[in-house]
Amino acid sequence: MTGAAGPDGGPLGRAFLARVLEPGDEVGGRWLREFGVEEVVRRLRDGGRPLPGVSGVRWSGLAARARAADPERDLETAGAAGVRFVCPGDTEWPAQLDDLGDARPTGLWVRGRPSLRMWALRSVAVVGARACTAYGAHVAATLASELAERGWVVVSGGAYGIDGAAHRGALAAQGATVAVLACGVDRPYPRGHAALIGRIAEQGLVVGELPPGDHPTPSRFILRNRVIAALTRGTVVVEAACRSGSLATGRAAQRLGRYTMGVPGPVTSALSAGVHELLRGEAVLVTDAAEVAELVGAIGELAPARRGPVLPRDLLEPAARSVLAALPGDRAASAEEAARGARTSRDEAIARLYELRALGYVERHGDGWKLTRQAMISVRQGRRPC
Structure with a gap:
């Protein structure tokens, strides 16, 4: 708690208002903005002429709560429990709460x-x-x-x-x-x-x-x-x-x-x-x-990019991937058929097929080429080498 600014101002006045006004009371917040803490506390304690914006019934209810309020006791009780009362303008007050405007808390009890x-x-x-x-x-x-x-x-x-x-x-x-x-x-x-x-x-x-x-x-x-x-x-x-x-x-x-x-x-x-x-x-x-x-967070505090695992096929050259994709899964195919599927020349397809054989993706079957058992298992599991 910081030092009081008179009997009705500062922490003591705001502790009084915390007991009388409900949280988020924008009418009360407007009173504080227009008249100040001391004047609002004085008018509530006096209970006479209502402050603007409330009915007579509501003013009577607020005046009744004001008569029962005992901010000194509240502050003593808080202090005994290790609780401090933080008010707007205190060094500990979070300025972002001011964005609430007239719905800003009159103060916060902090433990x-x-x-x-x-x-x-x-x-x-x-x-x-x-x-x-x-x-x-x-x-x-x-x-x-x-x-x-x-x-x-x-x-x-x-x-x-x-x-x-x-x-x-x-x-x-x-x-x-x-x-x-x-x-x-x-x-x-x-x-x-x-x-x-x-x-x-x-x-x-x-x-x-x-x-x-x-x-x-x-x-x-x-x-x-x-x-x-x-x-x-x-x-x-x-x-x-x-x-x-x-x-x-x-x-x-x-x-x-x-x-x-x-x-x-x-x-x-x-x-x-x-x-x-x-x-x-x-x-x-x-x-x-x-x-x-x-x-x-701050600029540059970026989340890592979401990527799937790097699989063997990712490391192949594009031309080799095209030839691999052109081979059927259920039979052997000629180099000419692989070339047509990959939209490339026969010589280029043959060169890539030998490269794929060295890597374990394909094998020779007579005059044709066929996916290896390892490649076929990957296809069935939805993990074709890729």
Whole structure:
């Protein structure tokens, strides 16, 4: 926590607003932009004349929350749990969150030793379905592990399924990972991931918009996803059904001008249908960490070219390959027939046939030429020497 700027400004005022305003409240964000923290806090505490853009009912609800807010206690509770409160303008504040405009968090509660700003500079989100398949979990863990080995910070939501697999993959590689929660960072959710989130806090960072002790709701999960998207240089959706909340992260990344990537799955899998829908739009298909790094990394950080194995026929001269291709697979053929098939002269065909015999591709049968047993086996297996 940095120093307070008066009783209602700075961290204390923003901690108050974190308790009163819901994450992603763009009306509240506009108030902060137009009136400043101190004035918004004063008006909410006073509870009198409403700020513009809200109904009387909603203003009454906000005023009631303001009366119950105790930012000093929240900051004390956070400090006792090893949690710091990072505000816009602090040296640790990631500037890319400002791209959210009026939906920018009022502040972030951060648990863990590293600098959030520094880690966010080279980070990638890996998200997906909670009820994932074994394929999805394997891909997420492998992808996160490889990204971590390349020096990338893996960001996810700490949930079951793809999120948990991504965090575990990064941790297994002794890499950096950040969990962005939809609740207070002092009360990990889901409970079944308490040990995992504890490990993340020790080795990485646990981050959230909500003050200590606050609980998650369905809407808070969706709104949390915008922070994941804004914090990172790109988002990879590994596995997601058409109604998956993780798609909101990918779409938020697209709106923010971040890279949006998807890992394809079986076309028969409902859990990949949402990813495939993203890929039909502006998302980029990726299959491994090298392809992700090629998109989000520095110039020249290219994925290796995808090529099949180099087979013996690849090493033949074009003229020899043409003569070899001209020989039938079920019988011997004359040099004249090979020449016609290869569109070359008889003398050239004979020269190439002797070359192919020396390499073990063909053999003499009387006055004709025939593919060897080795070449025939390759043909039957769909691996004709090539």
